[in-house]
Amino acid sequence: MFTGIDLSSDTATRPSIAMKTAMMNALLGDEQRSEDPTTLQLEKLVADMFGFECALFLPSATMANEIAITTLCNPGEVLLASESCHLFLAECGGPAVHARVLCRPIPTETGIFTPDDIAHYNYWLKGYHHPKLKLIGIENTTNFGGGIPWSKHELNAVVEYAKKMDIHLHLDGSRIFNASTRTKLSVKEICTGFDMVTVCLSKGLGCPTGALLIVNKKHYSTVRHLKHLMGGAMRQSGILAAAGIYALENNISRLQEDHLNAASxxxxxxxxxxxIKVVNQSPETNIVLFDWISNQISLDEFNNQCLKNKVRFSQIGKNRFRAVTHLDVTRDDILTAIKVIKSFL
Ligand SMILES: Cc1ncc(COP(=O)(O)O)c(C=O)c1O
Known part of the structure; x- marks a missing residue:
């Protein structure tokens, strides 16, 4: 178990005593039979909050994304998304395995793209000969792009284009509350026009696990069936849902602190x-990307020295690291991490 300053991911948080107390006190039933009252309460809370008709509690955001793609795309159709999105880089090829879709990655440093980028893939794909572009995936904030939130203008442009071209839209909103905090858009505003939305509870919000797929009634029976098919139906999941309710009520308003820590x-x-070259000098949310450019000290040595001194980052490219601030990283931890780096540079 790693016990130092863990900047490798905002998934590193552990439930607080207050969250554990809420979990201990949860009313429990059989979720597989839709009888777990706390899970039902969380699903209703989230559906209302996002302005959708239903929400489905799942073990992970990966499962939520995969169910969304499998529902919204037929085998052989095209899923278009940023080349650096989680769907393509970190879900074990799930879109190809579960949904059997053709994945077309859009080259973009930031993870943000425009209707022009989509048109590049769409305009000539006409006629019986070509695979149909059926689904666009947007990640907000963009994880490997550096925690960038989409502006309302950027979202509107893609949503309008997709509607015009009859293309479905899925939002991987694993860090949607970071996006909302930064842009001051409500989650409802961010999600307008999307067919489905993934929300993760175990990143910035600090839950041990759990995610929701937010949908409208017309898709509910399909996504619910896929949840069971993939082995995601649970039993007394209220113990986890209670952590989610606690997090939504208590941990959203503090996300700004994480953003300030990342900036610092x-x-x-x-x-x-x-x-070191900092890629995003003014991080917009809780993710800092930096490249190791030294020709005096090797990247491995840098990494080993940090780990030896109990500071951890994640390597996300040949020379690129990601530092993510979260609920379990304080301003003092930031100062300590910098001191550690200074001690051997
Ligand atoms: C953007 C994004 N989507 C999806 C996921 C998957 O989350 P989970 O670990 O809950 O499957 C992650 C995890 O880091 C992520 O960053």
């Missing part, structure tokens, strides 16, 4: 500019 980390990291 990026600013302080810039002092090591002969070894």
């Amino acid at each position: 980390f990026a600013e302080k990291l810039s002092q090591f500019n002969s070894h």
